[in-house]
Amino acid sequence: MSDLYGRHKAVLPDWLALYYADPIEITHGEGRYVWDAAGKRYLDFFGGILTTMTAHALPEITKAVSEQAGRIIHSSTLYLNRPMVELAERIAQLSGIPDARVFFTTSGTEANDTALLLATSYRRSNQILAMRNSYHGRSFSTVGITGNKGWSPTSLSPLQTLYVHGGVRTRGPYAELSDDEFIAACVADLEDLLGHVRPPAALIAEPIQGVGGFTSPPDGLYAAFRRVLDERGILWIADEVQTGWGRTGEHFWGWQAHAENGPPDIVTFAKGIGNGMSIGGVVARAEIMNCLDSNSISTFGGTQITMAAGLANLTYLLEHDLQGNARRVGGLLIERLRAVTAQLPGVREVRGRGLMIGVELVKPGTDTADPETAAAVLEAAREEGLLLGKGGGHNTSALRIAPPLSLTVAEAEEGAAILERALRSCVQ
Template sequence: MTGLHERHLAVSPDWLALYYRHPLELTHGEGRHVWDADGNRYLDFFGGILTTMTAHALPEVTKAVSEQAGRIIHSSTLYLNRPMVELAERVAALSGIPDARVFFTTSGTEANDTALLLATAHRGSNQILAMRNSYHGRSFSAVSITGNRSWSTTSLSPLQTLYVHGGVRTRGPYAELSDERFIKACVADLEDLLGHTRGVAALIAEPVQGVGGFTAPPDGLYAAFREVLDRHGILWISDEVQTGWGRTGDHFWGWQAHASSGPPDILTFAKGIGNGMSIGGVVARADVMNCLDANSISTFGGSPVTMAAGLANLSYLLEHDLQGNARRVGGLLIERLRAVGAGSPAVREVRGRGLMIGIELVRPGTDEADPDRAAAVLEAARAGGLLIGKGGGHNTSVLRIAPPLSLTVAEAEEGAEILGQALHTAT
């Protein structure tokens, strides 16, 4: 155990998880690579939990941060803030939400917490629909709508939460149905659920479930849900903390895979927009955003420095068509990983879109999750020079692969080869 690890354990909560038997101290990064304190170089396929979206040490972002820090670092939302207004204008236009208003926070958790505040205030109800296997953050309200037992840290809740089928396509009671029948069954479940409730405020859903193991419903499910929700006056919150900004390749936002329903009433975002700086936020129609009848501010949300980073990062993303790169290189990567998975009896499924890919591991010959094997592959990949993540609704048995969106074809090939060797070593 290193000295830093010992010091970490002495002052940190027991529940603050660290990856690896011998945890890494990352000291610097460049492009799609990072280095640890011992000088080892790694290809980064997790990006600080999908947060280093464009690249490590992206010159455009570091320059914007440095220049803004040299002018003013902090002011709070009590003063006009040019970078915040400029980023809000761009996000509002990109969101697809008409007459959009934007509120910046410091994290995805805080963004979802704000969305829940708006929805419950607007509807005068504390009832929330959430998806099974979902994750929306670690605040008291966000935990209370988490449908993933591994991350639901308390049964106490300020909200009455009801869980809906549909977020996981290949497990559960509807797994064997065709996509069309799957959607119909999930809609029928939602209709039945609403028949037993009154005055639900909102449905919150991740278009692709992140912590849940990169699971997703068939395209069109949330459009079908939206028809039901609209009849009941229920708001739709799309949690784009992990799926936003083009990561799925096919779409800029995850909700656009269900676009026949139009944009959500509320959209939350975070992670990738700051490329490591602490930015989260909420976009909503003006009537929803303005429903609060008490004062509110943010001390740190919309910080001039983080907003400058977000502006530079978003400009780089759009100017270099990183969404298109996620589609092209991600398509190649997922095919390589499916070929790797076909040779391993421990791989149940390789799934994903763009540069958001999950490999679900099971005990060979069964459908039982194998978290020990997932942990072993994580270790073996590190030994081979590759950093990946893990998650899943069945005891963290899914390998999570989400590199920066500037990933090259050569790096995708290299990562797939290392991961194939890691799967072979661990199985």
């Protein structure tokens, strides 16, 4: 055990998860690669949990952060803040929400917590609809609406949560239906549920479930849900913490695959917007955002240095069409991985879109999750210089692939080749 690992275990919580039997310390990065303390280089296919959205050590962002740090780093929201206003203006316009207002936080957890505060206050209800297999954060309110027991340490909650079918296309009671039949069945289930309870405040849903293993419903499910919700005045919160900023390739936001009835009432975001800097936030219609009847601030949300990073990162990814790159390179990578795994009975599914790809592992010949093999593949890939993530609602049996959106075709091929060897060595 390394000295740093021993010190970590001595002072940090036991429940603070670490990857690998022999955890690594990442000391620096460049582009799509990072290096550990021993000097070994890795191709990064997880980006700090989808947070290094653009690239490691991107000069445009480094320069913006350095210049802002030379002026002022922080003043709180009690004073006018030009970078915060500028980034809010851009996000409001990109959100598609009319008369949008933006509030910045420091994380996705805090963004979702704020969205729950807004929705329950606006609707005067503490009931929330959430999706099975979902993940929304680690605060007391967000673990209470997380439909994944591996990441929800308590059932105590200030909210009453009702879990809805639909977030996982290939498991559950409707898995064998066609897409249209699947949507119809999920809508019927939602309507039946709402017939038994007082009207909830909101439905919160990830367009693609992140920690749940990059699972998703058929396109259009949330549009169909929205028709039911609108009839009852129930809000729709899109948790875009992992799907936002073009990662899915086809759209800038994940909700746009379900856009028949227009944008959500509330959108939350975090992770990639700061390319590693701590930015989260909420964007909502003015009447919803302004429904609170007391003062509030955010000490560290919207601080000048993180806003400078967000502005530089957003400018770079738009000017370099990283959404389009995610679509092109991600599409090639998905097809390459499907070809690689077609003859491996321990691989149940390769799914996702853009540069948000899941590889679900099961015990061969069954639908039983195989978290031990997933952990072994993670270790084998690490040994060959590839960093992956893992997740899933069935005991973390899905490999999660989410590299920076500037990934090149050559790097995608390099990573796929390493993953192929790791899978063949571990999966039956």
